[in-house]
Amino acid sequence: MSYNTENIRNIALTGHAGAGKTSLFEALLHAGGVIQAQGSVEKGTTQSDTDSQEKARGHSIDSAIASVPYGGSHINLIDTAGYTDFRGPTLSSFAAAETIAVVVNAINGIEYGTRRMLERAAQRRLARVIVVNKIDFEGAKLGALVDALREEFGTQCLPVNLPCLGGKHVLDCFFHDKGTTDFSSLAEAHQRILDQVVEINEAVMGHYLDSGEGDLSPQELHDAFEQCLREGHLIPICFISARTGAGVKEFLELAERLLPNPAEGNPPPFVNGEGERITVNADPAQHVIADVFKIVNDPFVGKLGVFRVWQGTIRRDTQLYIDDNKKPFKVGHLFRLRGKTHEEIERAIPGDIAAIAKVEEIHFDAVLHDSHDEDSIRLSPMQFPQPMFGLALEPKHKGQEQKLSQALARLSEEDPCFRMEHHKELNETVVRGLSDLHLKVMLERMKERYGVEVTTHPPRIAYRETIAGHAEGHHRHKKQTGGAGQFGEVFLRVEPLDRGAGFEFVDAVKGGVIPGQFLPAIEKGVRQALETGAVAGFPIQDLRVTVYDGKYHPVDSKEVAFVSAGKKAFLDAVGKARPIVLEPIVDVEVAIPEASVGDVTGGLAGKRARILGTDSLRGGELVIKAQAPLAELTDYPTELKAMTGGRGRYSLDLSHYEPVPPPVQKQLTEAWKPHVEDD
Structure with a gap:
């Protein structure tokens, strides 16, 4: 090993799907001499898209890692997926990088994924770089794109190089190359970025004003530049063509000379x-x-x-x-x-x-x-989107239940946004992901890797139950079957807590009317009822249970008696406390062509959605932001595809839970009655 920590650069390539991250990954490996020739996404010959699903679909699904030796640096690159369906592995990579390079398609400009990734990097306090790719493509309006980036993300977005000769080459404007660019003045761009960099550090600013830029040492420039990146005072814009190699070596030089090494980045958020x-x-x-x-x-x-x-x-x-x-x-x-x-x-x-x-x-x-x-x-954990799309499944062939469980566990290990649940009361295995495409890819991967095929059907929506009022409950469990019997009596009260507060169990028993060793048994009984529900068969949340009185028998009282008494006293109280069913409300963001806005907003309104606003994107697209009940979006992928001619994209994130309308609660309660009667 011929490098030390100061030589390392860790860079994650992120951005919207189709921006050319994987092609850039190949170009950087080639420029660093790691590979002899660049692979092709279309031909499935890249270093990062090696999974059969990635090759078949022509886009990244997982993240891939490779290192590039360049000059005196050891540059670790992480290529990530652009589709929001596969955000889990993408966001995971943020935990390993000091710098996030958000790749932007020069033709399409600012897209949904551009915003998302820059926001996430800022939340994690990581250095940000915007890489404008495909600068040599016909129709690229690079000057207008720089203006749009500065308007959208702030005046701290500044070019550190500029394209020339129709995007066939780039000129450095930080270290002051000479020449004519395709737009803007090299000297003006140099002055603008220098002014931005020196103002972050009073000592460097003073030296600059007193002596002029020519007297600033490379180390002073590096330290000030690195501080700007660390504090979000500068977001460099780099122009690149992964296809021709224009700007690729310049990006590696930028990484080596100016991007933070592991000792310079913001301290990692470790906690005890x-x-x-x-x-x-x-x-x-x-x-x-x-x-x-x-x-x-x-x-x-x-x-x-x-x-x-x-x-x-x-x-x-x-x-x-x-x-x-x-x-x-x-x-x-x-x-x-x-x-x-x-x-x-x-x-x-x-x-x-x-x-x-x-x-x-x-x-x-x-x-x-x-x-x-x-x-x-x-x-400190990364905030991953909650997987809201679900499929209930079972093995296609009998005898593969154990194999299915093991395969799903393996897949869940790899993707923090792919989860497996088993609902005991329905004997139902459910997988959850970020979209129907996410689940489809994971199940195809399971078939290829582990030889497990499944049949699927829609699962129950993840409703919850809670209470709207205060009430008291009581139950006496008494059982005599010859010899020692069972006895336990419990009085308790329930009261609602704020949404999202969870569950609290309070011991308010006085005078030893219930010995302390039986309190855990009462709590166990209550928690059993929390899992199975009280009115519609869904988990109960956001309430406090206080046990305040009861009775025991010195011979017949046993743990099992107080488990039963606690559970039934709790159900008695919940039934009197105005129980309500809560439904998951999700934040919906839908990117669509402008021509489809009427159909899409009307469709969302018909699903009890609240339209929160719209954002315009370059290229005649709009992003509609809304909140809607998850239960109303079961068939939304198919509907959106029909309304937009296949051009619509969407993402869902869990927002909160709120009460379902009374007719829906009645329907859910009625559907649960046969299960209660069978108990």
Whole structure:
């Protein structure tokens, strides 16, 4: 290994689908001498899109990692999916990078994914770079695009290079190349970015004003530039053509000379067991701290945990712990990734991205460490969108139930937005994802990898129950069957809590009328009822239960008696407390052609949706923002496709829960009655 932490750059390529991230990934690997020729997305020969689903669909589904040696730097690149359907692996990669490069299609301009990724990077306090790709394509209006970027995202968006010769070449305007550009003045662009950079640091500003820019050292410029990126005071705009290579080496030079290394980026959001922020140093001599941001179940090497080292040095044969697990594991093999290729390495230093294989206990977001002093350390979790689309499924062939469960568990490990649930009361397995396409791809992947085929049908919507009033409940459980009997009596009250508050259990028993050892049994009975529901068979939330009185028998009272008494007293109280059914309300964003706006807004209004507003996109598109009940959107993918001629795109994120209309509650309650009667 011929580099240290100061030489490392970690960059995630993100942006809207079709911006050319994978082609840029190939161009950067080629420019760095990692590959002899650029692969093609159309031909399925790229380093990153190696999955059969990616090749068949012509776009990324998962993230891919490769490193590029350039000059004196070791640049780790992460190629991510652009489609919102596959945001899980994309957002996971943010935990490993200092810089997010948002790739923009020069023809289409600012798109939905452009906004989303820049917002997410800002929330994570990561350095941001806008990469305008396809600058040599006919119809690219680059000057207008720069104006649009500055208007949309702020005047801190400034070009650091400019295209010339019709996008066939670029000229650096930070280090002041000479020449004529396709638009703007190189000297003016240079002055604008220099003024932006020096104003962040008073010492550099003073030196600049006193002596002029010619006296600013490269180190002063680097430090001020890096501070601008760290504080969001500058978002560089880079012009590139992945097709011709124009601007590709210039981007690598920018990464080497000016982008933050792992010691310069904003401190990672690590917290201890009490939720307090703690400092992690990019020091190779300290205890090891690494975060697992990606899991791959590789058919050849087994389970692969991909991690970013934040502190310390991991070597082969190192003994590491996972989270607070007291049992260590030995690092038998340590890998560097290049797409599907694994290169064995001797050690990984702070800032490195590496992988270990065949450690079954490893999981997404695990913290690896070599000292129990780090047991409680966690990286603040990324806020992932809630998977709201569901499919109930069962194996197509009998006897594959166990195989199905194992396959779904493997897929869930790889994508934090793909989840599996098993509903005991209906004996129903449900998978949830971000869209119908997301679920379709995952089930096709399961068939290819694990040989499991399934039949599917719509699942029940994830309704919830709660109460709107206060009430008291009581139940006496008494059972005598010869010999010792069962006895337990419980009085309790219920009261509503704020939406999202969850559940509270309060012990207000006085005088020992119920011995303390039976309180956990009462809570267990209450929690059983919380899971199965009281009026429509859905989990109950957002209420407080207070046990205040009861009776016991010194001989006949047993745990099982108080479990039953607690459950039935709770159901008695909920039935009197104006129970209500809550439905999930989702934030809907729909990107459509302007010509379809009437049909789409009318369609949403017919689904009890509230239209919140619209945003205009370049190229005659609109984004409609709304909130709607999830239950109304079951067939929305098909409807949107019909209304927009296949040009509409949408995303859903869980917003909140609110009461269903009375007719819907009545319908749900009536549907649940047969289950109650069968109990």
